[in-house]
Amino acid sequence: MRIVCAGGGPASLYFSILMKRSDPGHDITVLERNPAGSTYGWGVTYWGDLLDRLRDGDPATARAISENSVRWTDGVAHVREQSTTHPSDEGFGIGRQRLLDILVERATDLGVRVEFGREITDRGQLPDAELVVAGDGLHSRLRQQYPDRFGTEVATGRNKFIWLGTSRAFESFTFAFAESEHGWIWFYGYRFSSDRSTCIVECSPETWAGLGFDRLDESGTMALLERIFARQLDGHPLISRPDGGGSASWLSFRTLTNASWHHDGIVLIGDAAHTTHYSVGAGTTLALEDAVSLAGALRRHPALPAALAAYEAERKFAILSTQSAARYSAQWYENIPRYMHLKPPQLFSLLGQRHSPLLPYVPPQMYYWVNQAAEEFTPLRKLRKWAGPKVVRTLAGRRPGTP
Numbered sequence: 001m002r003i004v005c006a007g008g009g010p011a012s013l014y015f016s017i018l019m020k021r022s023d024p025g026h027d028i029t030v031l032e033r034n035p036a037g038s039t040y041g042w043g044v045t046y047w048g049d050l051l052d053r054l055r056d057g058d059p060a061t062a063r064a065i066s067e068n069s070v071r072w073t074d075g076v077a078h079v080r081e082q083s084t085t086h087p088s089d090e091g092f093g094i095g096r097q098r099l100l101d102i103l104v105e106r107a108t109d110l111g112v113r114v115e116f117g118r119e120i121t122d123r124g125q126l127p128d129a130e131l132v133v134a135g136d137g138l139h140s141r142l143r144q145q146y147p148d149r150f151g152t153e154v155a156t157g158r159n160k161f162i163w164l165g166t167s168r169a170f171e172s173f174t175f176a177f178a179e180s181e182h183g184w185i186w187f188y189g190y191r192f193s194s195d196r197s198t199c200i201v202e203c204s205p206e207t208w209a210g211l212g213f214d215r216l217d218e219s220g221t222m223a224l225l226e227r228i229f230a231r232q233l234d235g236h237p238l239i240s241r242p243d244g245g246g247s248a249s250w251l252s253f254r255t256l257t258n259a260s261w262h263h264d265g266i267v268l269i270g271d272a273a274h275t276t277h278y279s280v281g282a283g284t285t286l287a288l289e290d291a292v293s294l295a296g297a298l299r300r301h302p303a304l305p306a307a308l309a310a311y312e313a314e315r316k317f318a319i320l321s322t323q324s325a326a327r328y329s330a331q332w333y334e335n336i337p338r339y340m341h342l343k344p345p346q347l348f349s350l351l352g353q354r355h356s357p358l359l360p361y362v363p364p365q366m367y368y369w370v371n372q373a374a375e376e377f378t379p380l381r382k383l384r385k386w387a388g389p390k391v392v393r394t395l396a397g398r399r400p401g402t403p
Contacts, residue, residue, distance in 0.1 A: 001019075001023075001026050001027070001130050001131060001298075002026075002027045002127075002128065002129040002130050002131070003016070003019065003026060003027065003028045003029070003129055003130070003131045003132075003133065004028075004029050004030075004031065004126050004127055004129040004131075004132050004133070005028070005029070005030040005031065005132075005133040005135055006031055006120045006126065006132065006133065006134055006135065006136045006140075006141075006142055007030075007031070007032065007033075007134070007135035007136035007137060007140075007270075007272070008030050008031070008032025008034075008100070008104070008114060008116070008135075009100070009135055009137065009270055009271075009287065010099060010100065010103060010270070010284055010287050010288055010291075011135045011269045011270030011287035011288065011290050011291045012030050012133055012135035012269065012270070012291075013030060013100070013103035013104060013106075013107050013112075013114075014054075014057075014058075014061070014103055014288050014291040014292075015133060015135075015269065015290075015291035015294055015295055016028045016030055016107050016110075016112040017057075017058055017061060017103065017106055017107050017110060017112070018057050018058065018291060018292065018295035019295055019298070020107070020110035020111055020112055021057075021058055021110065022295060022298075022299055024110070024111060028111075028112045028113070029112070029113045029114075029115065029127060029129075030107065030112060030113065030114045030115070031115050031118040031120055031126075032114065032115070032116050032117075032118060033117070033118060033119035033120070033136075034116065034117070035116050035117055036104075036116040037097065037101075039096050039097045039100055039242065040096075040242070041096045041163060041198075041242065042095070042096065042163065042164070042165040042192065042196065042197075042198040042199075042242055043093045043094060043095050043096060043165075043190065043191070043192020043193070043196065043197070043198040044093070044094060044095075044096050044099060044192070044283070044284040045091060045092065045093050045190055045281040045284070046091075046092050046094075046281075046284060046285050047089060047090070047091055047092065047285070048089070048090050048092070050285050050288065050289075051065070051066055051092075053288075053289065053292060054288065057292055057295075058106070060106060061102065061103065061106050064102045064106070065094060065099065065102055066092075068094055068095075068098050068099075068102065069092040069093060069094040069192075070092065070093050070094070070191050070192060070193060070194070071090055071091065071092055071093075072088075072090070072091050072093075072170075072171065072172050072173055072190070072191065073087060073088065073089075073090050073091075074086060074087045074088055074172045074173075075088045075172055075173040075174070075175070075348070076172045076173070076174050076175070077174075077175040077176075077177070077344055077347065077348045077351065078174070078175065078176040078177065078231070078232050079177045079340070079344045079347055080177070080178070080179060081231075082343075082344045083344065084344040084345045084347075084348050085172065086345075086348055086349075086352075088173065091173060091190070093190050093191055093192035093193075093198070094192055094193075095192045095193055095196070096242075097242070098193075099284075120136065120141060120142065121141045122141070122145065123142060123145060123266070129265075130265065130304065131265055131267065131298075131304065132265055132266045132267070133266075133267055133269055133294070134266055134267065134268050134269065134272045135269045135270050135272060135287075136272055137270070137271045137272055138254065138256055138271045138272070138275055140268070140271075140272035142266055142272075143258070143266075143268060143272055146263050146264075146266070149260060149263040149264075150258045150259065150260050150261070150263060150268065151258055151259025151260055152256065152257075152258050152259075153256070153257050153258075153259075154254050154255070154256050155254070155255045156252050156253070156254050156255075157252050157253040157254070157255070157277070157330055157334070158204070158205065158252070158334050159202050159203065159204055159205070159252065159253070159330075159333060159334055160202070160203060160204070160205055160208040160213070160250045160251070160252060161200055161201065161202040161250070161251060161252075161253065161278070162200070162201050162221070162248050162249065162250045162251070163198070163200050163248055163251075163278075164198075164199045164200070164201060164222075164225075164238050164239060164240055164248055165196055165197065165198060165199060165238070165239040165240075165242060166189070166196070166197050166199045166233060166236050166237065166238050166239060167195060167196065167197075167236045167237060167239070168189070168197055168199075168232075168233050168234055168236035169191045169193075169194060169195055169196065169197055170189045170190060170191050170197045171191070173188075173189075173190045174187075174188070174189040174190065174232065175187070175188060175189075175348075175351065176189070176229055176232040177336075177340065177347075178228050178229060179340070180207065180210075180211060180228065181210070182206065182207045182209075182210025182211050183203065183204055183206055183207035183210065183337070184203065184204070184207065184336055184337060184340060185201065185202070185203040185207055185211070185228060186201070186202055186203070186333075186336070187199050187200060187201045187202070187229060187232075188200045188202075188278075188279065189232075199238060200278060201225055202333060204334070204336075208250065211224065212224070213250060218240055218247055218248075221240075221250075222237070222238050222240055225238055226238055253275075253277055253278065253330065254275065255275055255276070255277065255326070255327070255330075256271070256274060256275045257274060257323075258273055258274070260312070261273050261308075261311070261312040261315070261316070262308040262309070262311075262312060265304070267294065267308050267311065267312075269287070269290045269291065269294060270286070270287035270290055270291075271283065271287065273290065273315075274286070274319060274323070276319075276322055276323055276326035277326040277327070277329055277330040279326070279329045279330060279333060279354075280322065280325055280326045280329050280355070282322050282326070286319060286322065289315075289318070290315055293311050293314050293315050293318070294311045296311075297310040297311035297314065298311075324355070324357070325355035328354060328355050328356065328357060328359070328360075329354050329355055331360065332351075332354035332359070332360075333354075335360070338364060339364050341364075342364060342365065342368070346364075346365070346368045349368055349371065349372070350364055350367065350368060353367070353371060
């Protein structure tokens with residue numbers, strides 16, 4: 001099969017690897033608009049079960065990713081001048097550029113053509129192919145050519161965020177909440193190499209404007225954020241530009257969905273198909289799982305339309321729980337003043353429960369104590385699991401929106 005992948009992100013590259021391993025006779029080209037070695041973003045996160053799936057697909061890729069990743073086994077939350085630490089599932093971080101380098105090297109070793117500096121704005125620019133994989137991200141040009149066919153919808157979140165790096169290598173997955181005269185501002189920090197961490201700063205639009213970020217230039221923004229989080233950064237600077245990448249800017253997160261994931265030989269994958277709020281750290285995992293699913297569907301179904309339909313059905317169902325968790329997580333942060341009166345251990349506990357659809361409807365202190373009791377008393381835990389969704393539907397029907 002002749003295959004062209006528009007966009008050289010993790011989804012397209014890993015899909016090309018799987019397809020070449022399945023049949024070396026496939027003719028596969030990956031076209032990436034950026035120069036080689038240039039990427040946006042800092043580090044990405046994933047969990048151990050992803051490595052298991054990658055080993056099933058290509059042990060060499062899984063081994064290289066594992067060897068170039070860092071690990072953590074707990075999380076720490078800094079609230080004002082207090083801190084609390086909790087154990088967590090083993091998490092992993094890897095630099096986005098390092099991940100891409102691993103995938104490019106493996107793909108080219110298998111015979112995939114990877115061409116950089118090839119920006120695609122129209123399908124007519126593509127080589128002839130039986131299958132076009134649109135892995136060109138949130139702003140996919142290929143998808144935008146057929147808005148009615150794909151049924152794309154975008155919902156913009158309320159909060160402002162900026163994606164930065166720092167030379168502070170956090171040993172744990174780190175949350176830091178600082179209170180200013182204009183409201184709360186916080187960051188999520190996680191290590192992705194021996195001397196670098198990702199640091200995503202977020203706040204409400206009122207806090208963002210009140211602190212003057214709407215007027216500050218890049219250097220002024222970095223200086224102010226370094227003052228606000230001086231204790232957590234421990235003298236290390238924030239960095240706005242990854243090596244070879246552009247500068248960071250404040251954004252509002254956009255959640256993208258598509259009614260259909262394929263049309264006329266074009267199939268969407270990764271962020272071109274769906275996005276989930278960064279606070280659940282699932283974007284790269286979902287993209288790689290898309291690649292696994294699409295390659296599997298093409299192996300199982302000789303007819304291309306049937307394969308693409310099977311892929312779409314499988315992935316739409318598979319990501320439902322993550323999409324739901326991401327929506328509630330984003331809402332939790334958009335309503336963060338509701339929780340900041342809690343003591344740090346209680347706040348950290350509800351931080352871990354932010355994906356719950358019941359939490360917005362229950363007073364935070366009450367939810368904390370009920371959740372603690374449920375964890376220790378099996379019948380109450382089962383009752384919570386059974387009754388929670390029913391209560392949510394009832395309350396949501398009476399009053400729209402999130403409290």
